[in-house]
Amino acid sequence: MSLLRVTDLSKGFGGVLAVADLSFTINPGTIHSIIGPNGAGKTTLFNLITGVYKPTSGRILFDDVDITGKPPYELAALGMSRTFQNLQIFFNMTALENVMVGAHLHLQPRLLASLLHLPSVRRRDAVCRERCVELMEFVGCGKYRDADAASMPYGALKRLEIARALASQPRLLLLDEPAAGLNATESREIDEVIKAVAAKGVTVVLVEHDMKMVMGLSDHILALDYGRKLAEGTPAEVGKNPDVISAYLGAAN
Amino acid sequence: MQMKARTTGLAAMAIILAVMPLTFPNGYYYDIADTALFNAVVCVGLNLLIGYTGQISLGHAGFFALGAYASAILTLRWHVPPLVALLAGAAMVGSLAFVIARPILRLKGHYLAMATLGIGIIIFIVLNTESWLTGGPDGLTTDNFTLLSWKLKGDGGWYWVGGGLLLLAVWLSLNLIDSPVGRALRAVHGSEVGAEVVGVNTTHYKVLVFVVSAVFASVVGSLFAHRIGLITPGIGSFFRSVELVTMVVLGGMASTFGAVVGAVILSVLPHVLTAFEDYEAVVLGLIMMTTMIFMPKGLVPTIARLWRRRRASA
Ligand SMILES: Nc1ncnc2c1ncn2[C@@H]1O[C@H](COP(=O)(O)OP(=O)(O)OP(=O)(O)O)[C@@H](O)[C@H]1O
Ligand SMILES: [Mg+2]
Numbered sequence: 001m002s003l004l005r006v007t008d009l010s011k012g013f014g015g016v017l018a019v020a021d022l023s024f025t026i027n028p029g030t031i032h033s034i035i036g037p038n039g040a041g042k043t044t045l046f047n048l049i050t051g052v053y054k055p056t057s058g059r060i061l062f063d064d065v066d067i068t069g070k071p072p073y074e075l076a077a078l079g080m081s082r083t084f085q086n087l088q089i090f091f092n093m094t095a096l097e098n099v100m101v102g103a104h105l106h107l108q109p110r111l112l113a114s115l116l117h118l119p120s121v122r123r124r125d126a127v128c129r130e131r132c133v134e135l136m137e138f139v140g141c142g143k144y145r146d147a148d149a150a151s152m153p154y155g156a157l158k159r160l161e162i163a164r165a166l167a168s169q170p171r172l173l174l175l176d177e178p179a180a181g182l183n184a185t186e187s188r189e190i191d192e193v194i195k196a197v198a199a200k201g202v203t204v205v206l207v208e209h210d211m212k213m214v215m216g217l218s219d220h221i222l223a224l225d226y227g228r229k230l231a232e233g234t235p236a237e238v239g240k241n242p243d244v245i246s247a248y249l250g251a252a253n
Numbered sequence: 254m255q256m257k258a259r260t261t262g263l264a265a266m267a268i269i270l271a272v273m274p275l276t277f278p279n280g281y282y283y284d285i286a287d288t289a290l291f292n293a294v295v296c297v298g299l300n301l302l303i304g305y306t307g308q309i310s311l312g313h314a315g316f317f318a319l320g321a322y323a324s325a326i327l328t329l330r331w332h333v334p335p336l337v338a339l340l341a342g343a344a345m346v347g348s349l350a351f352v353i354a355r356p357i358l359r360l361k362g363h364y365l366a367m368a369t370l371g372i373g374i375i376i377f378i379v380l381n382t383e384s385w386l387t388g389g390p391d392g393l394t395t396d397n398f399t400l401l402s403w404k405l406k407g408d409g410g411w412y413w414v415g416g417g418l419l420l421l422a423v424w425l426s427l428n429l430i431d432s433p434v435g436r437a438l439r440a441v442h443g444s445e446v447g448a449e450v451v452g453v454n455t456t457h458y459k460v461l462v463f464v465v466s467a468v469f470a471s472v473v474g475s476l477f478a479h480r481i482g483l484i485t486p487g488i489g490s491f492f493r494s495v496e497l498v499t500m501v502v503l504g505g506m507a508s509t510f511g512a513v514v515g516a517v518i519l520s521v522l523p524h525v526l527t528a529f530e531d532y533e534a535v536v537l538g539l540i541m542m543t544t545m546i547f548m549p550k551g552l553v554p555t556i557a558r559l560w561r562r563r564r565a566s567a
Contacts, residue, residue: 050450051449052446052449052450071449071454072446072449072450073450073452073453073454073455075450076449076450076451076452077452081450081451082450084446084447088444088446088447088450089443089444090439090442090443090444090447090448091443092439092442092443093436093439093440093443097436097439100433100436101440101451101453102451103451104433104436104440104448104452104453105451105452109433109434109437110434111461113432114428114429114432114433114435115425115429116425116428117428117431117432121432124433125432164447164451165450165451167451168451168452
């Protein structure tokens with residue numbers, strides 16, 4: 001049974017299809033990578049899956065529930081979360097608070113209880129804080145727990161977004177270029193984090209240009225070009241595919 | 254750490270509030286202080302919307318006026334007890350804010366400013382024209398605030414009510430900000446899409462904070478009506494709405510104590526500046542401009558940062 005099933009999905013921007021008639025499935029417990037040259041529609045696909053954009057046509061099933069057109073916060077409640085290629089950090093908050101927002105759904109936020117700071121609120125917050133600190137250490141940005149997000153370096157912010165997404169306890173985690181802009185050492189560390197996340201049973205969908213990372217991590221790869229499926233299969237299969245090689249290397253050169 | 258700062262801030266405020274009246278030579282000073290306290294409470298509520306959630310309202314004087322008129326009308330025409338009238342006014346304003354919030358909070362930036370401005374203006378016009386209910390431009394006279402057999406009167410009385418209410422408002426605001434709801438509000442300010450993908454229904458929280466801040470304004474408006482004795486549509490004018498926003502911005506956005514400081518300064522300053530007579534407005538404008546140019550984050554956050562930096566280097 002598939003965790004995510006995408007059928008005939010399309011998204012047009014003023015006549016241009018950024019995603020075109022795309023169908024694929026993602027099985028639970030796998031690391032699934034989506035590759036393709038710049039502008040291939042990878043981020044648009046993420047935006048469609050997570051409800052940030054509404055598709056022009058097509059359907060998306062999550063756990064066999066039709067989620068097409070549902071807003072992101074409802075999908076988060078169903079167990080889906082993501083990070084962003086262009087960071088979407090809460091720069092007006094501390095690092096730890098950023099992660100604690102990630103745990104929003106698990107805190108039963110109530111206005112009156114929050115206004116009065118009832119003991120129940122404080123107790124849940126204390127437990128949540130501890131868990132979020134652990135998550136920050138898990139992704140490798142623990143030393144920034146009390147820092148203002150605005151004062152953190154780029155690499156740490158990338159990790160912070162992963163920690164925030166994990167705090168929502170997703171079953172499906174979508175990472176949009178988590179290693180972009182990082183040096184080789186940092187990339188390897190992110191690699192380890194993704195493996196560790198997957199080992200916890202979270203299904204990971206990864207968009208990444210770092211081919212070494214993609215080939216090493218993925219159970220399954222989907223290659224896109226101009227919004228269409230170019231190839232699909234295991235890393236070995238996709239790596240041998242002549243269309244992929246020409247599209248990818250052609251664009252890279 | 255945050256807990257300690259909160260208690261210290263509240264304690265300091267309580268002490269200042271308690272000591273202040275000792276420096277008042279006459280009743281006129283109480284008048285100014287009461288006005289400052291009332292404005293401060295409205296601004297603490299407005300700051301939740303503007304400073305923390307990153308939304309704007311140029312119509313909050315309208316909610317203040319609705320609270321005031323609800324209290325005046327209910328107590329005078331229907332002899333409703335003042336506290337009941339205050340609560341009824343708050344419920345009415347809260348419901349109104351709830352109904353209009355959903356469509357307008359989908360707007361952003363200038364559009365949101367325009368929409369809230371429009372609401373303020375509509376309220377102002379209704380207060381002016383529906384004379385059968387509101388007394389039109391002449392306004393309505395109001396009675397003292399009574400609770401059972403206790404009657405609130407005199408300068409001192411209102412001062413302590415205003416001070417107590419401000420402490421309560423600041424306490425509630427500090428609590429809220431450091432809670433799951435408050436973090437969700439601040440997340441809306443930080444990145445709406447970032448908040449949505451971890452489960453924050455951003456529309457819900459924008460509506461919620463709009464209603465809360467409107468209720469703050471309404472409650473203060475109700476008390477204001479009883480304190481002042483005569484209310485006119487002017488209390489809900491566009492100018493008053495702008496003044497409230499200016500107080501929040503001057504004191505410091507996303508700072509509860511900043512909202513208080515901004516409200517106090519802009520309430521007191523005109524009285525200090527009467528020495529400048531005709532140039533009062535000009536001096537006020539200059540002070541505002543210099544602050545905004547040199548301290549765009551507002552007074553309290555800027556000073557707090559300088560203080561932290563000095564302590565760090567010491
Ligand atoms: N909001 C939008 N409005 C208009 N066009 C858009 C929008 N978002 C994406 N596009 C277009 O859709 C196409 C796919 O963009 P997308 O960002 O999905 O590519 P990508 O595969 O993520 O590329 P990259 O590797 O550079 O991140 C591009 O041509 C882009 O210009
Ligand atoms: Mg992209």
